[in-house]
Amino acid sequence: MTAKTRQQTYLAQRVQNMPASGIRRFFDLLGSIDGVISLGVGEPDFVTPWHIRDAAIRSLERGHTHYTSNYGLPELRSALAAKLAELYGVRFDPASELLITAGVSEGLQLALSALLDPDDEVLCPDPYYVAYRPCTELAGGKFVPVPTEMENDFKVRAADLERRVTDRTKVILLGYPANPTGAVLELEDLKAIAALASEHDLVVVADEIYDRLTYGTKHVPFASLPGMRTRTVTLGGLSKAYAMTGWRVGWIAAPPELVEGMMKVHQYVMMSAPTPAQHAAIEALKYGEEDVRQMVAQYNLRRRMMVDGFNDMGLLCFEPRGAFFAFPSVRSTGLSDEDFAERLLLEERVAVVPGSAFGDGGRGHVRACYAASTDEIDEALRRIKAFVDRC
């Protein structure tokens, strides 16, 4: 390579290869328009409950401004172990099986970096969260999407996973309750995947960030299935359940050997999760249960409103039983999901995210977040209906 060509970009090939987020392009377009109702967000509309913010303020007043243990504050790991045992009956050793991370985003990168050798394959239900593919590729792995469909409530079938297993398959990456679809997996679905993981000796990375946001069903952690503890890396966090997205605090629960490996990466790339956020997290886990209950009840009310609204206007929408997204099909309008989202934004000033931003499996759908006020949802639905009626 000549000096001249090198100067065209200093970026490494692997970063050049990384596609820009489909969401990003949309965000730029949106910035130029006023009066938009955005259903394009992926975070709660609630502000972090005050007692949790207060705990962080007090920690700062007491001068807790230093690094913590790489693993995270011992008190936080104990509180987390207690919470997971209380919710799911799964007992993790706070000293060796839990690692506090700067959100699930970091946890995901740690897990994939620690697990994948070059060209190891990661099976992942499609549509998938936007970070899964680039993080897999950044870690040197090969991302293998496994299609899911609305007709099966966007649940991945073990048989569809199995068809794509090769001798390089190392990881099944599951994100349920799912962003963008709102899908959940039931015990039977999970058991079939567990059998597959055992048979092919695969590691399951279970991104369970939406575990607390389920409606009419209770989340089953993958690690709670018989025999799965030793091959499961669970990623969790406080962002969604406690409305703490900006704090950047999450966790990994995994067998000691894997935690040790991920901690090695974590200590070099992050050192430790933000200290004030860890203090806030202790407060949330110990005293935030009522907040979670109230927020989930609110999301549930809005969920009904939005799902009924889409179905009433002829945009077919399966019942999402987790997270805070509806994922209606826009095929009946004859538009692609990208055209639908773009025209809806320009003509009616409502932002939704085109489903294809989440992989080929999302094509023909849009993601609409119901973590918005009922007034906003009402007005957004009114505008979307006006748009659909014109199509």
Place this chain on the structure above:
Amino acid sequence: MSNILKALEDDARLTPERLGKLTGLSPQEASAEVEKAERNGVILGYRTIIDWDRTAEDLVQAWVELRVVPQQGTGFDAIAERIARFDEAHSVFLLSGSYDVGLIVQARTMHDVSNFVAEKLATMEGVQSTVTHFIMRRYKVQGVQTVSHDSTERLAVSP
């Protein structure tokens, strides 16, 4: 039912259509539930929360504590209910602790409040003593903050 009440407690202006959507009922069913709650006295009324400090209107509130001799047969109820009948009594409570009855008195001027306490409350049979605290500033009224509001800024699109 409790879903309907919670939704209405947050926003009394919800229409039957909206209430129904939020709770999984038809508008007719939602209306019927609301009417039932009104009849049973579960829903006491519908009011507007106003920050009068931001208006040109004069309005004074005081927190008044009363020590009361309970009456035979009715305890504190008869006297508390008698106090509650006055328009100036904005809210009335039976308290544990050093005082027996606490009330928020609301009137146009401090003079009006003083008169009410001195002439109506202090002289009431069974009332042993009164302590009046004028409210100087309201930070939160019926669950709504008057001064600082949380930011609701979010990115318009996020993953």
